[in-house]
Amino acid sequence: MELRVLAVSECPHVALLDERLRLVAPDAPITHEVIDAPARAAAAGMYGSPTLLVDGIDPFAEPGQRPSVSCRLYPDGNGDFQGAPTIDQLRAALTKTLLTKTLLPPALRTVLATDRRLAPPPLRTAQQAILRAFATTGQPPDMPPEVLEALHEGDFIRLDDQRRIVAAYPFSGVPTRHQVALAGGVRVYAMCAIDALGMPPMLGVDATISSADPTDGQPITVEFRGGRTTWEPATAAVVVVVPTVDGPAADICCPLLDFFASRTAAQAWVDKNPGQPAVVLTAAQAERTGREIFQPLLTNDNTDGRP
Known part of the structure; x- marks a missing residue:
């Protein structure tokens, strides 16, 4: 875990934050960076x-909060403010990060991670041809049945009963709630929110993801432009449900990886489904997850990773 403290020169609250971090995470290295310009x-x-x-990731950032070099105060939960998050707040934030890093990825790796999504060399050429066909035409190519x-x-x-391709992670061969408009005009569907976020880095292209909050239908858009992303609404988050059974990702995982309009809405869904x-992943965490899973699929054994 990387802990990085950003502060203006001689900030009086850095020592307090460091002291509390060492109590919560005594073995984690802490780095510091002086920031004196907006x-x-x-x-x-x-x-x-x-x-x-x-x-x-700033675990204490609030929606709509703007970058600043001014003094920052943190609500302590008792109606007062302090120059650093409380020990309990830090512990909760670091625990959530550890869950995301150490619980979630191994659980997902069984069905999603690159080492399960990238076919071995005898089949890899065919897999990559299918992915390129989806990216350039929106449709799968013809392939030998075997x-x-x-x-x-x-x-x-994944094949349906007629042996037609209905999924080629991250692409869906049938309409889903997650549509991706790729640069060049091709429109495709993603199997889930993480798959949608993995498409632009996998293909190395700009794209627009259009989805909706499953609880109220509120539209959610993610724009990839020139290596930067913009989320609308800016409060949007992604819920990743950890699989508890084995099976194809399309059945046990993809239907439960969704965009939500806010972290509050996402957490409310989680709380209502305790089983x-x-x-709940922030936008940055969800982007990183999608990139790490899918970016290698077309860069492995290819010169530039583009379709």
Whole structure:
């Protein structure tokens, strides 16, 4: 876990934050960066001094909060403010990050991670040809039946009863709630929110993701432009349900990886479904998850990773 403290020069509250961090995470290294200009604060993600980044994410950032080099005060939950999050607040934030890093990825790796999504060399060429066909035409290509069956058996694609491709992670062969408009005009569907977020880095192209909150239908849009992303609404988050049974990702995982209009709405869904272990990911965490899973699929054994 990377702990990074951003602060203006001689910020009086850095020592308090460091002291509390050492009590909560005594073995985690802490790095410091002095930020004295508004432009640098915006680039680094500092929302006042001091700001704590946990693996690059500010766990205490509020929706609509703007970067700043001014003094930052944290509500302590008792109607007062302090110069650093309380020990309990820090412990909760770090625990949530550890859940995201150490509980979620291993559980998802059984059905989603790259080492399960990338076919072995004998089948990889066919898998990548299918992905490129979806990216360039929006449709799967014709393939020998025995190749399709082998890819289906390994859960690299899914076939319906007529042996047609209905999923080639991250693409869906049938309409879903997650539509992705790729640069060049091709429109495709993603199996889930994480798959949608993985498409632009996998293909190396700009794209617009259009989805909706499953609880109230509120539209959610994610724009990928020139290596930067914009979420609308900016409060949107992603819920990832950890699989508790084995099976194809399309059946046990993809239907439960959704965009929500806010972290509050996402957490409310999690709270209402206690039988399904889940983690609420911030926009940055969800983007990173999608990128780490899918970016290697077309870069492995290819020169540039583009279709």
